[in-house]
Amino acid sequence: MIQMQQPKGIPAAYFNEREHQICVMARLIEDGKTYWVAGGGTPMASILLAKKLYAPNAVYVTEDGVLAPEPALPLDPIMTMVSSRASYRALQWGTMNSVGFHAQIGLMDYGILNTLQVDPYGNVNSTLLGDYKSGEFRRFGGPGGADSIASLCWRTILMTDHEKRKFVPRVDFISSPGFLDGTEGARERAGLPKDTGPYLVLTPWALFDYEERYLRLIGISPFVTMEQVLGEMNFRPKIAPQLITLEPPTEEELTILRTEIDPRGQVTITGDIGRWIQKREDGTYGPVEAEPEGRPNPNLPRSW
Amino acid sequence: MIQMQQPKGIPAAYFNEREHQICVMARLIEDGKTYWVAGGGTPMASILLAKKLYAPNAVYVTEDGVLAPEPALPLDPIMTMVSSRASYRALQWGTMNSVGFHAQIGLMDYGILNTLQVDPYGNVNSTLLGDYKSGEFRRFGGPGGADSIASLCWRTILMTDHEKRKFVPRVDFISSPGFLDGTEGARERAGLPKDTGPYLVLTPWALFDYEERYLRLIGISPFVTMEQVLGEMNFRPKIAPQLITLEPPTEEELTILRTEIDPRGQVTITGDIGRWIQKREDGTYGPVEAEPEGRPNPNLPRSW
Amino acid sequence: MVKELEILAEGEGEYHPVDPDGFRQWVRDHKKRALVPKLMSAKEAIERFVQDGDYLVYECNYLQRGPAALIREIIRQRKRNLWLGAKFTWVAAALLVEAGCVSKMDVGFFLFGPTVDRAVKEGRVKIYEYSNVVMTNRIKAGAMGIPFLPVRSFGGTDGFNYSGAKIIRDPYTGQPTVIVPALNPDVALIHVHQADVYGNARVFGTGISDVESALASKKVIISTEEIVDTEEIRHNPGLTAIPYYCVDAVVHLPFGAYPGEMAGRYASDVEHVVQVVGATMRGGLEVYLEKWVYGVEDHFDMLDRLVGWKRLQQLVQRATIKEGYLP
């Protein structure tokens, strides 16, 4: 059974789906474990929020090999890695090679990734949509550090949006390995370390784990239905007998997220943040009718 | 043809065979090249003397990976490596691994080694005398860094004493590779880098190079005869058509060696320094009849 | 004794030829062991040490401590048919492709957009697939002078099939083990905090694989914020990240990482970076290159005319984190 912290604070009445996803992820962080985190964005926001509220001894390791930094927040736009603010007050400054070797000897408990596409076996695509061989595809940047995170961490957690195009029966390109073809020992036969692999997938709507190396729905957000969740997937996951409710953000979580971790709204305001959700008078949650203005879009201050 | 610097200064009238060997070696150092030098002792004394007199741009690299130090002389007894005085004013402090990799990519032009035994193919034994398999042997410390120096430098130079037991048809144990069985390509077949191998052997009495991977006498010291040289070898080397005379030390060389590099006589007074040689009235050189007192044996100062 | 050792799978990608002995011979014949001053202009360094067709590595360009000025000079000199080691490269890959400098890329990660998309679709650029760590491991193997390195990642991916990797049965454990080919690039571009005129270089803060790249590459161009005396280097040999004898050129380029950050010295020019990132992702790089590369004489001209002292001073003032970035 997945361990998840009880939310701290009063349930919030108003939040967006991205904020919800980050807060749920923060509660899933296990204290006292290492997290090798790809890039910035939602994975970084989640681990930083967790460290402030739920898992003070969780160890944040940046994709490029900075061990346990205490980033000087807020970070400049784009500069979520390899910058002096992102690497501030670390215990050790490493390199891509050093962190790769640390992970290769088993020091990284968890990896957190974003992905373009994921399939039932947890394979991750960040390279292209379409057909590689024929040349008919839309190309993306490549796995970056994700392949190593997915290969070398003991457990890999994916964060992605809940959209039909993201959940496909077979990813167009395996950029980073999940359970590959899903057979037992497939990872080991490919040379990957024993006992590693996909562990969770978290979207704003749902939480999945794996049963016998196949994606299994284990939790749902209170503002969506099972039908919605399954309707936005191109394959049918297994479904756990008991489903967890992914509790909405608390005021305390949102305050830390909005004022300390992401005051410029780079993760939680701009970009694809999903819908705004409100708590209705009957205690249920649902999308707001008219999208709010939210905080002003934090365009770059003129003074920069 | 071997390049050797003309001795600087007035020929000395009085010196020992160890001093002679070091001074000749110093004149053989090629300017502007890297020298990966095993341990302290005669190889280190030679490169340091060369840098002061003949090859100011030769680069001294210690066995343990210190790049171009300017050692704080004199060094403490035993502390000729890995000490703060030995590593002083380097351009980079490395490790055994880093210097090994620098050598492996071809950055080390020359290696200088001592050896217990050497054979006609330049194979080096520093492990044992006797028969390994039967267990009938006298054991020594092992190759240390010598194997890597002999494998990875472009050219390997051996310094050893001129004694019958040192020059044997086949070393009892190949600790560090020469030309192995002497056939063409033997090193490459064993996985060693192309175009590397033994280059010179220098004793107090004689200088050798290799002709078709077999030891060849090319120089003789003025205080020994060809018969003596060959008489103290357990095999017959090839002999070059023209033999060089290994000019005796100059006063200038000896002054630097005795007062700057080895003022405590750790290399040139104590231990096996060979015979004392004098210039006779007829201009020839020969061993002194009665061994002189020399400088007082530099026992450790009481104040330490 | 001849035993069999199976090769279980092989990628089909073309890879930069593996030749440790050839690299050793290059090092023997071209890397200067003596302390010879190597100070020269960016123009001269790129002219002398970057040839059409070379395999090029660099990292973190327009992020932090990237060799931004050197890359712009490559574009200005219109080098052709470069093979990029595209790991942690961000916008530089697209800039180089837009300028027509690139024909092949080994990809770990780069910021994608229409420029590269078009080039790939039209067959002008061929891509081979790796990951950031596999790429830095390949460079590590090159820096160690060995032909390949076992890795515990990359197996089972589709990238493997379009790479130079293989799966062998490890002769020690009997387990399937991925090996990747060593990479000895032709050229490494590295921007550092301090260097002496011989190339002994100090780096403060993090890096991706710059030390390994310096050792692995046939030609190494260092650009530096500051030239320090060799006496200063000798006062703390523990700070030397890159030793002079693998360096071919030293270029004194203050603000050489601009518009990226130089940790401890100046912040990123965020507006500039956001602009070029936007152009990379949505188009418009030709306009960017016209203004910032072709339209200026050199790095100093660019800083003087297009950025200006006041702006540079602001960036310096914004670099408020100093801990660990001073010798």
Added chain:
Amino acid sequence: MVKELEILAEGEGEYHPVDPDGFRQWVRDHKKRALVPKLMSAKEAIERFVQDGDYLVYECNYLQRGPAALIREIIRQRKRNLWLGAKFTWVAAALLVEAGCVSKMDVGFFLFGPTVDRAVKEGRVKIYEYSNVVMTNRIKAGAMGIPFLPVRSFGGTDGFNYSGAKIIRDPYTGQPTVIVPALNPDVALIHVHQADVYGNARVFGTGISDVESALASKKVIISTEEIVDTEEIRHNPGLTAIPYYCVDAVVHLPFGAYPGEMAGRYASDVEHVVQVVGATMRGGLEVYLEKWVYGVEDHFDMLDRLVGWKRLQQLVQRATIKEGYLP
């Protein structure tokens, strides 16, 4: 697809088992990721983390920055059947053999003498042959989490035949290539200048392979001249040589390298070292051990009664070279 890849030659030496997955599992289950204080006495650290039969690595003992006090504690606790990684070991190998602690040695280099000679002849100690670099390369492979590493040395030696090395035909170049088995020691003993209570450790000056040993070993005992606050570590993350999460015990042992040197802090006690080197080469180590190891309660008792403050102060005064050894 199954292709053949030849194994051309193999050494016959027993070698510490190669098991990267097993090492990973040890790391997962035993290495603490949280910042947990690990400060303890030498006695406790050796009791808890050194078991009879363990494979032990250390370096430069009685030379510079060797873990001298920790090794004396191992002898005092009369550990048995240790397998030594005997590279750059100097007198410690003989001390440990004299004390009956050792049954196997992988040799790079050690100072030889009658003690080891007798033990080998009588079959109490078995020796396997390597070189210093091959040994540090094996540890490097262990620190990288891979089963083996190609090396360009060691081939053609007789040592190869009594080792765990092999020659394979490199699948990239077709050339014969030596590979050596990764080494993941059971225990690493490492003496450092500064560490915090969690094990984040700083080393100033040179080393042989201590950082690699810390990463490659199942149990890592750090002894340190000085405990520093973790705040101090965070102020300069570039100085951290060994990260806390591979460290199991931190022992505060001022003069822990005595009678060896600690660069920048104290000089070698030359008379003491000359004495023990003499005993190693000519006999008499039992007398040495009686006085300096068995005859004292612990390191502090030894320093207090047998060395004394005045002598220690002299050694501190003789450490006149500071450049590069201060944070």
